[in-house]
């Protein structure tokens with residue numbers, strides 16, 4: 068399993084700096100003051116570096132919603148019961164969730180993966196890749212075995228490869244898992260050295276009282292398991308979750324295939340931090356979409372060194388913030404392929 072992961076990460080190449088430089092120069096020939104399209108310009112340059120094309124099209128976009136359950140829900144750390152995870156999976160498959168609506172609007176496909184849901188689910192559209200029926204309660208011991216954590220990473224990368232073989236050119240990370248802001252905070256705490264009290268937030272909307280309890284749960288999980296910060300797979304296994312590993316693997320797999328990945332909210336960003344810790348080069352393929360309302364998401368993006376495009380006070384997950392940013396990715400591509408140059412439009416260039 069470790070060999071498979073090494074094979075995936077060894078396929079992640081640095082971005083094409085030659086095409087990036089050509090793109091930056093071309094952007095300055097377009098009919099606008101240099102740099103005036105701000106983050107759309109840096110996005111166009113990043114997309115060029117990733118795809119090796121100055122004018123990529125990125126027509127086929129896939130949102131991958133990884134679903135998993137969490138044993139730590141026994142501790143009362145969410146505002147919702149764990150049964151909502153499988154119920155929402157059915158909702159995704161029937162096209163009724165927020166991410167389905169936003170994906171239809173943006174022309175993206177939604178793929179839902181059961182990577183660790185506690186109940187057995189059968190649906191023709193479900194990608195059934197279940198590794199375990201929910202994680203173990205991390206305050207009592209490791210959430211997953213090291214083998215399961217590795218399996219979640221490899222499974223995510225395999226899903227990316229499958230979708231690339233079906234034509235996907237751009238990925239959006241999405242997840243569903245009642246309780247998953249707790250392991251996400253634990254991962255962030257261990258990998259950044261920040262205190263649990265700084266990185267735990269309200270998730271689906273816990274009360275003040277439950278928030279203090281949630282902080283204690285994260286402290287306890289870290290104390291009981293002693294995850295090793297320099298070993299991201301150990302951290303993922305001990306205080307993570309199946310869908311978080313699946314998303315980290317999806318990100319690595321996308322990068323290995325030269326595809327950009329839009330990172331959604333807090334949980335997706337915790338997965339991105341795991342991916343970056345396993346392979347720092349993977350970061351070049353990540354695009355931060357929005358900063359979610361989850362209190363510590365700002366800090367997590369800072370830790371990643373990513374700058375989000377939107378601040379919409381959203382805290383839903385599912386990939387919703389990432390999907391909204393597909394419109395901006397499309398905008399950056401169209402700027403490159405459709406704008407007139409100073410020369411073609413006969414406009415005087417250069418500052419006076």
Ligand SMILES: O=C(O)c1ccc[n+]([C@@H]2O[C@H](COP(=O)([O-])O)[C@@H](O)[C@H]2O)c1
Nearest residue numbers: 145244246247248270271332333359384
């Ligand atoms: O994306 C985010 O930033 C985000 C912030 C808070 C909650 N969520 C979603 O809500 C669920 C986790 O919240 P909780 O309170 O059960 O840990 C999970 O299904 C996530 O998709 C997502």
Ligand SMILES: Cc1cc2nc[nH]c2cc1C
Nearest residue numbers: 147151155243383384385
């Ligand atoms: C209804 C509901 C939908 C969600 N989607 C992602 N997380 C969620 C949590 C809940 C509770």
